[in-house]
Amino acid sequence: MVFIDEARIEVRGGSGGDGCVAFRREKYVPKGGPAGGNGGNGGSVILVGDRSLNTLFHLRHTRHLNAERGRHGEGSNRTGRSGEDSRVRVPLGTLAYAADGQEPFGEILEQDEELVVAVGGRGGRGNAHFATATRQAPDQAQRGGEGAELDLRLELKLLADVGLVGLPNAGKSTFISVVSAARPKVADYPFTTLVPQLGVVALDPLRDPFVIADLPGLVEGAADGVGLGIQFLKHVERCRLLVHLVDLSGDDGDPLRDVTTVERELEAFNADLLSRQRFLVGSKRDAANPSRSESLREAASARGLRYYEVSAVTRDGLPQLLGALETALGSGCE
Helix, strand or coil, X not given: CCXXXXXXXXXXXXXXXXXXXXXXXXXXXXXXXXXXXXXXXXXXXXXXXXXXXXXXXXXXXXXXXXXXXXXXXXXXXXXXXXXXXXXXXXXXXXXXXXXXXCCCCEEEXXXXXEEEEECCCCCCCCHHHHCCCCCCCXXXXXXXXXXXXXXXXXXXXXXXXXXXXXXXXXXXHHHHHHHCCCCCCCCCCCCCCCCCEEXXXXXXXXXXXXXXXXXXXXXXXXXXXXXXXXXXXXXXXXXXXXXXEEECCCCCCCHHHHHHHHHHHHHHHCHHHHXXXXXXXXXXXXXXCHHHHHHHHHHHXXXXXXXXXXXXXXXXXXXXXXXXXXXXXXXXXX
């Protein structure tokens, strides 16, 4: 399935039905009086949270969403049927914007949570509603109200407990494929991850699992649009905890430079990200260069970060890291 995290849709609530002008016409009741019923209310367009979705892909060909209009009122004081709501299921983490707005007017964060984005019109009142002691045979009725219209922009920021960040080819995809059932593309060249991947980690059937998001690798200048990072950095904002993976293998390059490159891009995008709890993790421990390992350990100590070394190939260090993540999440990441 293609990963789509933005969609634009024109939504419109259904119009309300018109009120009815009618009078009772019964034998032996020569002056039955007004009997026009009210029109039904128009349906609304409603977003509904669905945790089984993790993309807006299903809305890729949707350009217009209209709720059903209300039926007109009828004689004998019969109220018209209200229009059906148009309910659109969206993944958790979806924000709703007016097309020209910069701030969201609502978001979906929980299963089955609802957000009305276009209210249906109110049904018009029939002439029976206007009868008074001094006006016993009104011949007027209201027209139904128009439904609200909106050029809607949806933006998805994935909800995940743990976000994996790092330079391209740092081992993020291999890591998530080993600790969860996620199957991202894994190869020995950079930028194999082109879209975010979600994986569920369940260490104990008696405890709640947690979700890890593998995000495309960041490069220098990502916050300014270089590479793929700017397109997906927004998904990091939803993660409760960040795991920064740094490649321990190889003989060249300073791991401290790798660390600071990612930190600068996170800070440039949103300075609050660096204040979030982070784990600094050396990956590819099975092929580690001792000098890179020591430099990375010193970098973690200087920043006050918890440091782990893991190998996704041999599984070395993974139980300790996953246990620490579960404990941190269980304590509220304080």
